Amino acid sequence: MKSSISIVVIFVMIHIGQIFAACKKDNGLSEDLVNLLCRSRKHQTQIEGFTRKTLPAFTASLTATKALGAREVIKFDKVWLNTGDIYNPSTGVFTVPMDGLYLVSSSLMSVKGKHLHCHMWKNGQSNVGAFGTGWSQGTLNAVMNLTKGDILSIRHNNGSGEDVYGGHWSMFSAYLISE
Ligand SMILES: *[C@@H]1O[C@H](CO)[C@@H](O)[C@H](O)[C@H]1NC(C)=O
Numbered sequence: 001m002k003s004s005i006s007i008v009v010i011f012v013m014i015h016i017g018q019i020f021a022a023c024k025k026d027n028g029l030s031e032d033l034v035n036l037l038c039r040s041r042k043h044q045t046q047i048e049g050f051t052r053k054t055l056p057a058f059t060a061s062l063t064a065t066k067a068l069g070a071r072e073v074i075k076f077d078k079v080w081l082n083t084g085d086i087y088n089p090s091t092g093v094f095t096v097p098m099d100g101l102y103l104v105s106s107s108l109m110s111v112k113g114k115h116l117h118c119h120m121w122k123n124g125q126s127n128v129g130a131f132g133t134g135w136s137q138g139t140l141n142a143v144m145n146l147t148k149g150d151i152l153s154i155r156h157n158n159g160s161g162e163d164v165y166g167g168h169w170s171m172f173s174a175y176l177i178s179e
């Protein structure tokens, strides 16, 4: 039993390229083996119950450079992707559509000669931050366990006199990793 498994593993390792090619075009490999491998490959790229068209996800970026007030929410106005209409560009708020594990990220660019301090906020509480100085980008990437109805945004810290650079050098994005 053990040795027959090893033989299959060695076979798969040697023939991995042909096997994936066989997912597209049948070339006479054992049909069961090809089906098994094709199915497991497909499974890795698809969360149960979701398709590429329904998986909650958004990406937005900032068109124009903006002077920020204390605690101002950055309204990333250019929407590139908004599956499930989960991001509102007129408020800058991402509303979590269902419980799950999400990746939330943002890159923020500061302008010449100035600092930029921002944090991600969830339901009135700040968490991770990003900092830039001069022409530089600060980034934040957080894997988060979120609950339906949570609201998330990127906000400037206390204080004013800082700017966030536009021209799509600053962005905000999130997607559901798993339920
Ligand atoms: C995620 O959050 C929910 C609600 O707060 C909690 O019930 C659940 O245990 C959390 N799951 C994980 C994996 O932390």
Ligand SMILES: *[C@@H]1O[C@H](CO)[C@@H](O)[C@H](O)[C@H]1NC(C)=O
Pocket (backbone or CB within 6 Å): 158
């Ligand atoms: C920001 O302002 C709030 C209220 O105005 C204050 O409670 C908080 O301590 C300030 N945070 C920092 C880091 O200055």
